[in-house]
Amino acid sequence: MGSSSSRLSNIPNGQELMQETGFSDAHLLRLYERFQFLDKDNKGHLRSEDFEAVRELSKNPIGDRIVEAFFLPGQETVDFPSFVRVLAHFRPKEKNRTREGAQQEPEPANSRNQKLKFAFRLYDRDRDGKISRVELLQVLREMLGMQVTEEQLQSIAERAIQEADLDKDDTISFDEFRKISFHADPHRNRTGEARACLLEGKQT
């Protein structure tokens, strides 16, 4: 864990980041190393090409959406704090760990709400706060690929909107999205927690 030469002090704003995101210093160090690894030219920030260099990610059907989620609207680079902030969404919820600093007022990054917001952003590419039918279709098309006919995609998307859309505006707003997810079995979100365990250090 401490094999590398970089220390917490090397990370700019390391302490504040730790407080803000809730990562421990070991985590933060690891993420910093990864950030530096991705940042091939040592620019200090990441561009989308760096993300695409991760081979598996480019094979992921929604890989480009994930990458987009890192970039704040309008920006073309991702610096380390932004990188960490996004990844903080995937941290498992700790039970009773008290931390100094603001924990209660701004919502912790890994709260369910924040996770849902992140997921919402994956759908809602144009960031207008609503998932339109077109956007939903795009997501479905990316995930389902060529194996399902267009008419099936249409009807699936239609059904999804029908179910979720309570105010009948033919789009899914974040509130509606949240309502759906609350009806879900809480265990469904375990994928998030399972993966996040890897950030806890259960690394092979």
Add this chain to the structure above:
Amino acid sequence: MNHIYTKRALSVLIICAFLSLPYGSSGEAPPKPGEGVTILSPVKPDNGPQVYPEDEKSNLPVFTMDYPRIQIPFEITLWMLLASFAKIGFHVYHKITIWVPESCLLITIGLIVGGIMHSVKEEPPAVLTSNVFFLYMLPPIVLDSGYFMPARPFFENIGTVLWFAVVGTLWNSIGIGMSLFAICQIEAFDVQDINLQENLLFAAIISAVDPVAVLNVFEQASVNEQLYIAIFGECLFNDAITVVLYSMFSFVAEMPVVDPVDVFLGVSRFFVVGLGGMGFGILFGFVAAFTTRFTSKVREIEPLFIFMYSYLAYLVAELFAISSIMAIVCCALTMKNYVEENVSQRSCTTIRHVVKMLGSISETLIFFFLGVVTITTEHEWNWGYILFTLLFAFLWRGLGVLLLTQIINPFRTIPFNMKDQFGLAYGGLRGAVSFALAFTLPDHIGRKQLFVTATIAVILFTVFLQGISIQPLIEFINVRRTNRNVDTINVEIHSRLMEHTMEGIEDLCGQWSHFYWKDKFMKFNNRILRRIFIRDRRAESSIVALYKKLELQNAMEILDTVPGDISAAPSLVSLQDEKKESPKPKKIYMAEDLKNMHNILSKNMYKIRQRTVAFTSKHALPNDSQPREILIRRHASIRRSLRPGILQSTMVPKSQKYFSLPAAQNLGSKYPSVRLSYADDHETMSDVAYPTRRSRFSHPKRSSSGAMMPLHRLGTLKEVPSTDVLNESEGEGGSKDCSTPIDPLLHFSGWL
């Protein structure tokens, strides 16, 4: 109408019970074949023309009777029928089956029949010899459990499962054995002659949680998935340790002194047993998968391979005295993926159906005979010993669960909370496996009868008391339940999205968890294993081909939609009442499509393992998703044709209009004829409808129960041969002309 059925069923039951009595009298001949008794006994009463020396001419006997010849198969059949009638009888009264699990009812019936036989001084047929049990009755049940085991939750929890199975059973056995030995020292109970080894042996027998009993009870109590898998897996896999402990202790029981070498040998034997069982199972599974690659020309016997190979795995494991249950479970798990892609759709349905049927029959018979033999064996009752056995069984299980969960919870993503632990501890029912093991106890153990009696007592106690009370208790303490209802499409999409996201993030972070290894395995699977075992390896094309086949089959199913409930007629009336509340039918309507979409999404997502149905009801086939996939495609095409202005809510009133049509028209005449041709497909559907119907009674949800009948029979769609994949588009096109559009809607609503 229910009362008539009840009376009829009960009367048939009683008649059958009495009929079987005289036939049970010749109890010497074991009624199962293969027991080595030849029927061609010299005793042939009045068989054939006999020449009496007094008569000069012999008359041709017009009517002869030769009972011993058919005795064994006849008795087997009668017993099976009796048990099955009992099963039918239970379900006539819905209320019973909610409160009392079937196992209890069956044991009760067995007790009654046993009581009758005992009072008439008849001997029961010596069916429940342990040989018969282990070789004939147990494999179908285990195959059933293994085949429908939800693979993905199982593999995700495999550490927990193995932990509970191995360490838990070990803990239980040793704990119970030791404490019983301590009890034996007390003079008051008069059991001082039981030494430590025998106590340990007995403890090994009764500490094994039994798959038959547990699953019977748990499938009704819809607990959360983690708990279910933990207990499901535990009871299947503790067979390994039970076998080892049993053989070790029975071996050791003969010896006065235990060497440390024996303990070491016991440990190594455990590995042999466990890994050997798994190895054989996987081996046979692969062989079966490979065989089915070449069976495209002999579709009719495809299901046979599945059964033969599983059974072979079981027998070979028995041959080497390794864990046969593990062998057959691993065989089924391995085999299932590949076989289901190779065989035809009909074979797949047949396999599933027959597995379920055999499992159900075996289970029924086991419990039934448990009841019968309870009455008819000699018992040796010892209050102290038996009561303490019960106490310790309970105590040690509770302690064990508590302790083990504390140890393993940190490793789990979703830790078991206290309520889950209670469910785990309380759900440890013992059943027929313990019983059979007790019967196979070597005779040199002096107190064998006591052990048998104690085992029966423990079984009856756990099955009755715990089995009946577990569901109310679980509801009372509010164990996390599963969301058995189909989730909305959005949740499904969202879950898939999150999975992809997680994979992406994982790749991004460059860290690997066990998902990575699973991914690796899936890649290995796709690259190598599937090439060997699957005939048509290109995943996309096989899915497309399957869809086409299914669509054709589904076209046939649309013709024959009704699961033949005559009682559906009143439901039409209730529907007319519901007409006023449009949201509800709308929801029903959508829920069906949801299942379809659910399944399409499940089957088609990249890189994500197919989610099998998380839970399968013990008494029904799992949600046969593939026909429903077709339904949705049909539906889409149909809706296209109706698209202008007829979406969502407006669709439904249209269907309701149909309900108000005089329903009686086409019902009576057309059903029998249509049903004959599509009998097998239709049966599957009705079975699929079953689990949801069952859950409906426990949740007071108001919805239209019973099947809806299509009011418009289609005579125009002909049965399309399933191999003719090119007819897909024609099938779709052709159906649009008829008034098909409404039928699937009714069809959908009926299957809830």
